[in-house]
Amino acid sequence: MTSIALDPTMDDAQNSKFRNTYHNLVMNFARKKVFSERETECLLLAYHKFVLKNGRKMKLMTRRQFGNLFHNMFNVLDPNFTDAIFSAADPSSKKFITPEAFLDVMSVVLRGTLEQQIELCFKVYDPHGNGYITRERLRKFYRNMFDGAQDEVDELTNDFVETIFRKMDIDRDGKISFDDYAQTVRKNPCLLQFVGTCLPDSGTIFIFSQVYKIKEIKMQLDFTMGTMEHQRFHTIFRGLKNELKRTSRFKEKEIERLLITYYKMSLASGRNARGVARSQFSAYYRVFLGVAELNWIDPLISYIESGSIKYISPEAYMKVVELWQYGTFQERKKFCFGVYDVYKRGYITREALRKSCEKMIYGQTLEDTEYLITEYVDFLMRKFDVDRDGKISFDDYSKTVDQTPNLLEFLGQLIPELGKLYEILAE
Incomplete structure (x- = not known):
């Protein structure tokens, strides 16, 4: 890893402590070739800065901090979704997420394949692990999409739910199973987040990367032109x-x-x-x-x-x-x-x-x-x-x-x- 200060808001001792704490994890995770060493460092820096707010004895990010990160930086506004992402990221913990689990979920969120994101999104939409999504659950999600008189809202919601079911309930058993969802999304990836936003869009990802990256010196114009x-x-x-x-x-x-x-x-x-x-x-x-x-x-x-x-x-x-x-x-x-x-x-x-x-x-x-x-x-x-x-x-x-x-x-x-x-x- 490089020897320059990773973060100018931390002094030399804090930068050194950060690198000593996470050095092995950075090297091991970089071998997966999802993120470079520098990118892995920067993601762990985001994690580390949340941990620092918890006091000297704390070494892990809390569930609430994880939710705040997804809410504020990734625009995932539904707290039920952020809770479900947390549970999917670290099923063994109810209060804290380890840096290893944090990197794993960030790799899916930021760089994941379609199959990985299909698996994560379905876990978010089916937080109790039933293996399917019902009409009633969809009505709860979609009811807030429409404005107007209650009768009109109910009619529009029901119509929309029925349209979704005709599209996604492939085996026509009255519920959307993981296989129904996966087959539909593979054919039409824009339906990946059909229930609601649980992954950041590319614009949000870029803004996040700007906040947590090492600033490079750029030329004012374009070095590819003479x-x-x-x-x-x-x-x-x-x-x-x-x-x-x-x-x-x-x-x-x-x-x-x-x-x-x-x-x-x-x-x-x-x-x-x-x-x-x-x-x-x-x-x-x-x-x-x-x-x-x-x-x-x-x-x-x-x-x-x-x-x-x-x-x-x-x-x-x-x-x-x-x-x-x-x-x-x-x-x-x-x-x-x-x-x-x-x-x-x-x-x-x-x-x-x-x-x-x-x-x-x-x-x-x-x-x-x-x-x-x-x-x-x-x-x-x-x-x-x-x-x-x-x-x-x-x-x-x-x-x-x-x-x-x-x-x-x-x-x-x-x-x-x-x-x-x-x-x-x-x-």
Whole structure:
């Protein structure tokens, strides 16, 4: 391990004591090749700092501290879930978690395979170890998703539970077993956390890594570009940079970093390219921003860049990233609805909704798929068509999302996770 101070908030003696205490564990765990030695050190540092708060004689993290870590850093808000994760991590203890068990559960949470995360999530959703999830348990979880009169909430909850059961109860025995759940998630991984959040998203993971990592010295610009390329970059974008400083919500270094990213993408689009090619932006959106909703990439590009069928201008690129990063809720609503309204009619019809859902829902058979799509479209129309005129207008959508903000991207993710943007905007 390195000899530099691991944490500047601890003195030399404390850093030395930390390394002596955890040296063997760091070396042994690093052999599993889930985390590097430095990453293992940093995770144990997070653990160690919680332990220090418990007094000199205490050597273990408490159950409450573990729950607070998942609540505050990983945005797992349900205390029942954090308790279940604790029990899954260290079944032999009710009050404390060992550093070994802590590293094991963090390896699943942060770097786990799909199979490992399937096993963990099901244990969280089935904390008593029954081996299955019932309709009544799902109703308890989903009841808080909806607002309105009690009768309407109960109806929507029951409809949603039935839709989930038709999707996940493969053997039709009236309960969702581990095998039902695992088979469904392997075919459709986005259903991994279908009951509720018990794993951090990639953005949250990135923010956590920033808090508990050794800061590296970074160059202001980009060391992969030579002096001539830097000069050319400044010549091309000087005017736009100055304008963005006056009119945008970005900091100066954020503007420079984003425009460098744009410039490098435009270089990859070809010498004669008049901007970033749509295919290049599409790859950037999927790979670097972590948005896997391939069905919405073309409508999104058409929405942000109406002036060209081949290229994304730097102005359009900066405008949409500003909205993603700093946009108000009202701005985000207009953006999402504008993309979902593929035909630019000002409303979404039942048929348009059906076409969108056809790309999202898959059943065991063609008939099963058709049935699930019809049920889901009916469910969405009941939820969103506020004035009951057979279509979803922006006003319908806006009122519904104001009441239930997590329905903002109800047809698929359009806005990248903040952590992915932080990676790009980080100084």
